[in-house]
Structures are given as C-alpha cells and as structure tokens.
Amino acid sequence: MNGKTKVLIGVGVVVLVAVIFAANIVGWRNQLVELDEQVKRSWANVESQLQRRFDLIPNLVETVKGYAAHEREVLTSITEARASVAGAGTPQEQIDANQQLTSALSRLMVVVENYPDLKANQNFLALQDELAGTENRIAVERRRYNEAVGDLNATRRKIPYSFFAASFPEAAYFESAPQAVDAPSVSF
Secondary structure, X not given: OOHHHHHHHHHHHHHHHHHHHHHHHHHHHHHHHHHHHHHHHHHXXXXXXXXXXXXXXXXXXXXXXXXXXXXXHHHHHHXXXXXXXXXXXXXXXXXXXXXXXXXXXXXXXXXXXXXXXXXXXXXXXXHHHHHHHHHHHHHHHHHHHHHHHHHHHHHHHOOOHHHOHHHOOOOOOOOOOHHXXXXXXXXX
C-alpha cells in the first residue's frame, strides 16, 4: 500500500464517520420534531373535547335557569368561566380557564341536587349525560396529552437531544385545579 492509498482510506474513513454522525444528528432532531408534533396533536384532541363541552354548557345553563332562577351566582360563574375559556390563547391559559370552568360546573351539579324536578327533566338528563360523556373524553385526552408532554420533556433533557432542545420549548402539563382536592359538598 502506498502513501496515496493510505491517505485516501483515511479521508474515506473520516468522511464515513462524518456522514454517520450527520445522519445521527438528523435522526435525533427528527425524533424531537415527532415528539413535538405528538404533543400538538394531543393538545388538539384536548381542545376538541373542551370545545364539545363549551358548546354543551349554554344548553345546560338554560335548562337549569328554568328551575333554579335564584341560583344566579353559580350560573354567572359558569358564564364567566366559559367566557374566559373563549378568550384563552395559549395552552397554559386554556388549561387555567378550563380548570375554572370545571370548578364552576361542579358547583352547578351541587345546585342540581337541590332540585328534584330538574333531575327528572328529560332535557336536563340528556344534557347531563352528554356532559358526563364529554368529561370522560376530556379526561382521556388530558391523559394522552400529558403522556405526550412527558415523552417530549424527558427526551429534551437527554443527551444528545438536549443539544437541539432549544428549538422545542418545554410543554406544560394539564394539571388539576388546586381546589380539585376538595370534594364539593352536597346538602339536602
């Protein structure tokens, strides 16, 4: 083997190592892109279910109004919470606004317990079933979203992904509202 051949082999090895390293870099970045898209897709699913609940609420409130006219405070808090959901922009703002809405809806269900005629009303029962189904769907989509966030955030912190993580901001988890630890009181 002459010197020229050794140089060509050395250059070939260096080029091969550089190509392999570049391919790994592209693969690592692409994995972060996939995880980021999974978070966005999961958030879109959460938003879809939150929109479903958002659309059901006016019908539920109107049905309850006919029976519980003096429960204005609860109905007003639901209307205000729904308005804050409509005005929320970022995922964190939407999370906070929906936590307020969840709290207001739980207070509404406590009020409903005080109106036996309302609980027997077919429109209300249908709306309540729709809302319960929607709340279950929201819970499933929140869990899936949080799993996607966990995957992205954990991968962002791992080497070598952490070198590319700056272009993928850490995503926020959908957490329960602080008041969710207290069960609503029901009195008859």
